[in-house]
Structures are given as structure tokens and as C-alpha cells.
Amino acid sequence: xxxxxxxxxxxxxGAILAIGGILLAACSSTTTSTSSTGKxxxxxADLAPFTGVDAALGGFYEASCLAATxxxxxxxxxxxxxxxxxxxxxxxxxxxxxPATNQMFATEPHLAMVIGCTSDEAASxxxxxxxxxxxxxxxxxxxxxxxxxYPYFFRLVPPDLAESYAMVAIAKYYxxxxxxxxxxxxxxxxxxxxxxxIQSLKKAGITLTANVTLDLTATTFRTEAETVVASxxxxxxxxxxxxxxxxxxxxxxxxxxxxxxxxxxxxATISPAWFSSVxxxxxxxxxxxxxxxxxxxxxxxxxxxTPFYDAMQAVKNQVKSLDAGSLxxxxxxxxxxxxxxxxxxxxxxxxxxxxxxxxVYKADILKIGDGVPGAVVVHSFAQGKAELAKGKxxxxxxxxxPTSFDSYHDSPGIFQVDGYQANGNVVVLAGITTAHYxxxx
Amino acid sequence: xxxxxxxxGFGLITASVLAIAAVGFTVQFGVTDVLNLAxxxxxxxxxxxxxxINQLGHGQSIWLAMVVAAAFGAVVSLVLNKYIYAPFQRRGxxxxxxxxxxxxxxxxxxxxxxxxxxxxNVSYTMTQGATLNFLGxxxxxxxxxxxxxxxxxxxxxxxxLRYTRFGxxxxxxxxxxxxxxxxxxxxxxxxxxxxxxxxALCGVAGTVFAINTGSFGATSADLFLVLILAAVFLxxxxxxxxxxxxxxxxxxxxxxxxxxxxxxxKYVPAxxxxxxxxxxxxxxxxxxxxxx
Numbered sequence: 001x002x003x004x005x006x007x008x009x010x011x012x013x014g015a016i017l018a019i020g021g022i023l024l025a026a027c028s029s030t031t032t033s034t035s036s037t038g039k040x041x042x043x044x045a046d047l048a049p050f051t052g053v054d055a056a057l058g059g060f061y062e063a064s065c066l067a068a069t070x071x072x073x074x075x076x077x078x079x080x081x082x083x084x085x086x087x088x089x090x091x092x093x094x095x096x097x098x099p100a101t102n103q104m105f106a107t108e109p110h111l112a113m114v115i116g117c118t119s120d121e122a123a124s125x126x127x128x129x130x131x132x133x134x135x136x137x138x139x140x141x142x143x144x145x146x147x148x149x150y151p152y153f154f155r156l157v158p159p160d161l162a163e164s165y166a167m168v169a170i171a172k173y174y175x176x177x178x179x180x181x182x183x184x185x186x187x188x189x190x191x192x193x194x195x196x197x198i199q200s201l202k203k204a205g206i207t208l209t210a211n212v213t214l215d216l217t218a219t220t221f222r223t224e225a226e227t228v229v230a231s232x233x234x235x236x237x238x239x240x241x242x243x244x245x246x247x248x249x250x251x252x253x254x255x256x257x258x259x260x261x262x263x264x265x266x267x268a269t270i271s272p273a274w275f276s277s278v279x280x281x282x283x284x285x286x287x288x289x290x291x292x293x294x295x296x297x298x299x300x301x302x303x304x305x306t307p308f309y310d311a312m313q314a315v316k317n318q319v320k321s322l323d324a325g326s327l328x329x330x331x332x333x334x335x336x337x338x339x340x341x342x343x344x345x346x347x348x349x350x351x352x353x354x355x356x357x358x359x360v361y362k363a364d365i366l367k368i369g370d371g372v373p374g375a376v377v378v379h380s381f382a383q384g385k386a387e388l389a390k391g392k393x394x395x396x397x398x399x400x401x402p403t404s405f406d407s408y409h410d411s412p413g414i415f416q417v418d419g420y421q422a423n424g425n426v427v428v429l430a431g432i433t434t435a436h437y438x439x440x441x
Numbered sequence: 442x443x444x445x446x447x448x449x450g451f452g453l454i455t456a457s458v459l460a461i462a463a464v465g466f467t468v469q470f471g472v473t474d475v476l477n478l479a480x481x482x483x484x485x486x487x488x489x490x491x492x493x494i495n496q497l498g499h500g501q502s503i504w505l506a507m508v509v510a511a512a513f514g515a516v517v518s519l520v521l522n523k524y525i526y527a528p529f530q531r532r533g534x535x536x537x538x539x540x541x542x543x544x545x546x547x548x549x550x551x552x553x554x555x556x557x558x559x560x561x562n563v564s565y566t567m568t569q570g571a572t573l574n575f576l577g578x579x580x581x582x583x584x585x586x587x588x589x590x591x592x593x594x595x596x597x598x599x600x601x602l603r604y605t606r607f608g609x610x611x612x613x614x615x616x617x618x619x620x621x622x623x624x625x626x627x628x629x630x631x632x633x634x635x636x637x638x639x640x641a642l643c644g645v646a647g648t649v650f651a652i653n654t655g656s657f658g659a660t661s662a663d664l665f666l667v668l669i670l671a672a673v674f675l676x677x678x679x680x681x682x683x684x685x686x687x688x689x690x691x692x693x694x695x696x697x698x699x700x701x702x703x704x705x706x707k708y709v710p711a712x713x714x715x716x717x718x719x720x721x722x723x724x725x726x727x728x729x730x731x732x733x
Contacts, residue, residue: 050560051551051552051555051560051659051660052660053658053660055555055560055658055659055660056559056560056561058560059559059560186705212704213704213705215664215705215707215708217663217664218664219455219650219653219654219661219662219664219665220451220454220455220653220654220696221704222447222448222451222454222696223444223447223448223451223696223699223700223704223707224699224704226444226447226448226451226579226700227444227700227704230443230444242562242658242661243562243654243655243656243657243658243661246562246564246655246656247654247655247656250569250655250656251655254569254572254579254581255572255579257572258572272561273560273561273562276561276562276563277561277562277563277564277656278656280562280563280564280655280656281564281655281656326561
């Protein structure tokens with residue numbers, strides 16, 4: 001110990017930093033050892049919020065990643081590589097997301113693709129990821145990606161603009177409401193719904209009774225709730241994640257004489273975190289009776305759904321936030337379904353291109369997603385791999401349904417009306433017809 | 442007009458929760474000389490402890506759970522002061538550096554809570570009771586209970602500080618620790634008891650905060666910490682009566698401005714008032730001396 005004390009201060013600091021570095025490396029969320037086939041594992045990065053108000057998103061995407069990679073590895077992996085998932089926390093903040101993205105590229109030499117990139121951080125990270133020529137499947141509906149071409153950007157969720165129209169179509173044609181209030185969070189992802197929804201409500205002849213913004217970090221919204229209640233809406237269109245919607249809607253219920261005002265949510269509200277939070281605050285059965293949301297049409301049974309369901313069941317114990325109820329909700333949640341499809345599309349494209357280089361395989365994502373004449377339809381990575389091995393062209397159709405990419409790599413899909421049961425299970429209530437959707441555009 | 446009157450009622454509820462938290466915070470600061478930003482994370486930890494008790498069996502009374510949360514808050518506050526802040530102070534660490542240490546503790550505790558409890562928000566199993574309408578206000582029975590609890594704590598603290606030996610010893614320690622020790626006051630013991638007392642208030646504040654919000658997570662009290670600081674500095678740091686007044690002003694102005702201006706900027710007028718008051722009275726509204 002005496003000898004240690006005699007060491008120069010700089011050496012001691014250096015030793016501490018070195019030990020810290022070793023410990024950090026040991027605690028890294030991915031395994032960098034080579035696989036049993038002798039090739040290094042490919043990494044799928046989950047770049048999303050794991051802390052902050054949208055912290056639940058990252059964990060649910062991770063569940064989808066674990067499920068997809070498990071199924072891929074059981075089918076032999078990609079070109080001799082196993083696949084693993086790594087997580088990178090953006091804190092749901094565009095400023096924090098940039099160093100997280102840089103860290104991702106610095107620490108993952110075998111990165112194969114990126115998932116996540118929610119509306120919270122997409123604006124700041126998509127250009128970086130694109131400049132690094134890395135394929136990404138992003139969970140953002142932001143309209144700024146509707147008409148800007150990022151060659152490595154892919155999106156299987158609808159633009160917020162489209163989702164705003166879908167919500168208004170639900171109000172007009174499914175619920176026959178004439179008076180609507182809006183309450184959206186003050187985050188980027190929620191605010192993008194507001195202006196398109198206002199214009200769409202006007203076109204639909206629906207009166208906007210109140211429009212309040214919910215500060216996601218605030219602890220009470222009583223005055224906002226009273227503003228909404230006093231305007232006597234028939235329903236509230238909302239998306240405010242974290243605890244905001246739970247607090248706000250419980251206050252609305254209280255100020256409305258204990259009676260809940262019906263809610264029309266965005267597809268982001270179809271999430272285990274949102275359900276448990278709001279159900280805890282207003283009551284599960286009350287929420288189930290008064291809630292609908294738009295969602296892209298997704299499979300709930302059949303050959304497209306079974307591989308996804310089996311894969312999610314196989315990893316349900318690996319994600320802490322995924323109890324039985326949450327898993328049931330997640331099976332219909334956009335975060336799980338569309339990212340699962342995105343990862344399968346990318347992995348199959350690697351096989352088709354015989355390369356794990358995103359610059360090489362990205363073009364095949366479009367071919368496998370949209371299909372080519374004579375392509376064999378497959379519903380899982382294993383099926384696709386087998387057909388590709390036979391030299392056949394394939395078209396992948398997963399739980400999110402068939403894709404149809406436009407020139408900006410958006411595949412918006414068609415909408416349906418979903419609801420909750422009191423146990424958190426998601427049920428399909430109706431479809432949204434193209435005519436109804438176009439009428440409010 | 443109706444919304445304006447209702448917003449005053451909403452402000453009183455916010456002020457009640459804020460007062461319990463701010464008074465505990467400011468007394469702790471007065472006695473220990475530590476601006477303990479980790480107070481907010483201890484609040485949330487206590488709220489989670491109350492949640493765990495509340496979820497036992499078929500749902501335990503939240504008021505019983507609050508007692509356990511208060512005990513938890515007391516112990517954690519004592520441990521933080523004894524094993525983290527006090528050693529830094531003994532080594533001569535500057536007060537600003539100790540604030541940064543407390544910020545680090547805040548983040549560590551929040552991340553630990555999130556690691557153990559997950560990212561999803563939770564709610565207590567309880568009813569809000571009947572909704573009552575009177576004098577243009579709309580309040581639930583539970584909200585009235587929170588306001589009553591706050592009043593009881595404020596009166597209790599007043600009696601403690603004014604009429605008990607311990608209260609007088611706390612005031613003396615806060616005013617001048619060395620002089621108090623030279624006068625025969627066992628200041629270490631006073632600080633220990635003050636940490637337990639303010640920690641218990643922190644535990645209660647966390648529980649009523651979670652009851653009031655209806656749903657909470659690991660980081661839910663981050664903005665609330667800013668409101669606590671605003672209330673404390675408006676009244677004058679180390680001033681329990683100042684914190685009570687500060688909580689009232691911040692709570693009511695925030696909700697009233699949401700009704701008369703816009704909810705989007707409801708915190709702005711409260712902080713403008715804080716800036717104006719500090720410009721006129723740099724040591725806050727109650728600036729005679731600590732814990733007076």
C-alpha cells in the first residue's frame with residue numbers, strides 16, 4: 001500500500017481510468033466474441049429512448065429485436081453470422097441522441113442495421129446514420145421525411161399526416177362525433193399531429209372545441225383538463241406519453257363528474273406502457289369502454305402472425321417490462337410489429353445480396369418487400385432463407401401486412417380502428433375505408 | 442370567471458403538495474448547509490415504496506403506505522447526509538461542488554429506480570373519493586385530505602420550531618453551527634434528527650405527489666424539483682415560513698396563469714415573479730435569518 005501511495009498522481013488516475021474502461025467494456029450490452037461458425041456476430045442497434053418520458057419505447061423495440069434475432073439465429077443466421085441486439089439510449093432528446101449515435105458507430109464495428117429512431121430524435125440522427133451509409137428502420141411519422149430522400153432510411157409506419165386523417169375519419173365516420181377537443185404532448189412526435197388534424201377536422205365539418213398542449217414533464221394538468229371539460233367535447237384526440245395522458249385523463253374524469261370523456265388515440269397509444277399508465281389512473285374497464293385508436297392493419301392470426309407470435313413468446317422473459325399483459329398489448333403495437341418486419345426484410349435482403357454491407361443489400365429490401373413477378377410469398381426469415389437457397393425470388397409478408405414502398409422508402413399501409421379490452425388486449429373494431437380516409441384529407 | 446375560480450382551487454392543491462416538499466427541503470438546507478437536489482429522487486423512491494406497500498395483498502391503504510414511505514425517506518435522507526454530503530463538507534468541498542454531488546446522486550437514484558422498476562409508470566390502487574363542488578371549486582375528498590394534511594404539517598412544524606427544545610436547537614444550529622456547539626448544543630445530534638424529520642417530510646411529499654399526479658415514474662419529479670427550488674428561493678433559502686408562502690405563490694400563480702393566459706406557458710409568470718422578488722429582495726421574502 002505504501003508503494004501505491006508513492007506512485008505519481010497521473011499514473012494513479014490513468015490506472016483508475018483503465019480499470020474503469022475494462023469494467024465498462026465488461027458491462028457492454030453486446031457480445032463481441034466470435035460465433036460458433038467462426039464469424040463475428042452482426043449487431044442490430046436499438047437507438048431509442050430508454051430513459052426520460054418515452055423510456056418505455058426502447059425496451060419494447062428491444063423485445064422485438066430479441067425476438068427477430070432469436071428466430072434468425074435458430075434458422076442459421078445470416079451468411080454465417082449470428083445476430084445480436086445492442087441498445088443505445090437517446091433519452092428521447094435530439095441533443096442527447098447525437099452523442100448516442102456517434103457512440104453507436106464508434107463501439108459497434110459490426111453494425112448491420114439500426115432500428116428505433118423515434119420522432120423524438122429522428123430529425124437529428126437520421127442524417128447522421130444516412131451519412132454513415134447504414135440501413136435504418138425508423139419509428140417516426142414526421143412529415144419531414146415524406147419528401148426528402150435518404151437512401152438508407154426505411155419506414156413502415158405511416159406519416160403523422162396520414163395518421164391525423166385516420167383519427168378524424170374515426171371521429172367522423174366510425175363514432176359520428178361533431179365536437180372534438182385535442183390534447184397532445186409538447187414533444188416533437190406528438191405536436192406533428194396537431195396542424196394536420198385541425199385542418200382535417202375543419203374539412204370534416206367537426207367543431208374543434210379546445211386544443212391544449214400538455215407539458216410532458218408537468219405534474220398536473222387540472223386547468224387544461226377544465227378547459228377541455230368546459231368546452232363540452234364528445235371526445236378527445238390525444239397522444240401524450242409518459243405519465244402525462246394518465247394524469248390528464250384522470251383529471252378530466254374527475255372534473256367531468258367522474259365520467260370519462262371518450263378518447264381517440266394515435267397508434268403510439270397502443271402500447272403496454274400507455275395502457276398500464278392510463279388504466280391505472282382512470283380504471284381499466286373505464287378506459288376500455290372509452291378508447292379507440294387508429295392503427296395500421298396488422299395480422300392477428302394466420303401464417304403471417306404465427307412466426308411473430310412464437311418469436312415474441314420465446315423472449316418474453318428476457319425483457320423486464322414485458323409481463324404477460326404487456327406482451328399481449330405489444331403483439332398489436334406498431335413498435336413491435338413493424339420493426340420485426342423491418343429486421344426480417346433487411347436480413348433477407350442480406351441473404352439475397354450475399355452481403356452484409358448496407359450499400360449492397362439495401363436495394364434488395366425493396367425487392368423483397370414489394371415483391372417481383374413470380375416471387376414466392378414467405379412469412380418468416382426461415383421460410384425466406386430456405387426459398388432463397390433454392391434460388392427463388394421471394395416476397396416477405398409479415399405481421400404488419402404487405403409493404404408497398406414509395407420512392408422515399410415509406411410504406412404507409414392502410415388503417416383500422418383498434419380498441420382495448422380491460423385486460424390490455426388489443427381488439428380490432430373496424431376498418432377505415434379508403435373513401436372515408438380520402439374524404440377528410 | 443368560473444375557470445379562474447376553479448384554477449385557484451387547483452393551485453391550492455398544487456401548493457399543498459409543494460409546501461410539504463419545499464418546507465422539508467428548506468429546513469434540511471438550513472440545518473445541513475446542503476442544497477440537496479437528490480431530494481426529488483428520494484421523494485420518488487418513497488413514492489415507489491408506498492406503491493409496493495399499496496400493492497401488497499388486495500391493496501393496502503395508501504395512508505398506511507405513506508407512513509412507511511415517510512420512514513423510508515427519513516432513513517435515506519440520513520444516510521445520504523451522513524455518508525455522502527457530510528464527508529465532502531468535512532474535506533472542505535465548496536458548497537457549489539456539493540450541489541453538483543447531490544445532482545449526481547439524483548441521477549444515480551433515478552437510474553436505479555428505473556432499472557429496478559422499469560420505464561412504465563405506475564398508479565396507486567385507491568379511489569379519489571367523491572367529487573365536491575363548493576364556492577366554485579371542484580375538489581375530491583382525497584385532494585381535500587392532502588390540503589388538510591399539508592396544513593397539519595405546517596402547523597406542526599411551526600409548533601416544533603417555536604415551542605420545543607429540539608426546534609430551538611435546530612434554529613440555533615442553522616443560524617451558526619459553531620456558536621451553537623460552543624453553547625452546549627449537540628449539533629451532530631440535531632443534524633441527525635433534522636435529517637430524519639425532513640426526510641420523513643420528503644417521504645410524505647413523494648406519496649402525496651404521486652397521489653396527486655395519479656401516475657408516476659422514475660423521473661416524474663424532475664420538473665417538480667424546479668418548482669420546489671422556486672418556492673424555497675422565493676421565500677428565502679432556509680426559511681420554512683418563506684417556503685410555505687413560496688409554495689402558495691408558485692402553486693396558485695401557475696394554475697391561474699394557465700386559465701387566464703395559456704396553459705402552454707403556465708410556469709412562466711411564476712418564474713417572472715421569482716425573478717422580480719429576487720431582484721428586489723435578493724435573499725427572498727423572508728430574509729431575516731435562517732429558520733426564523
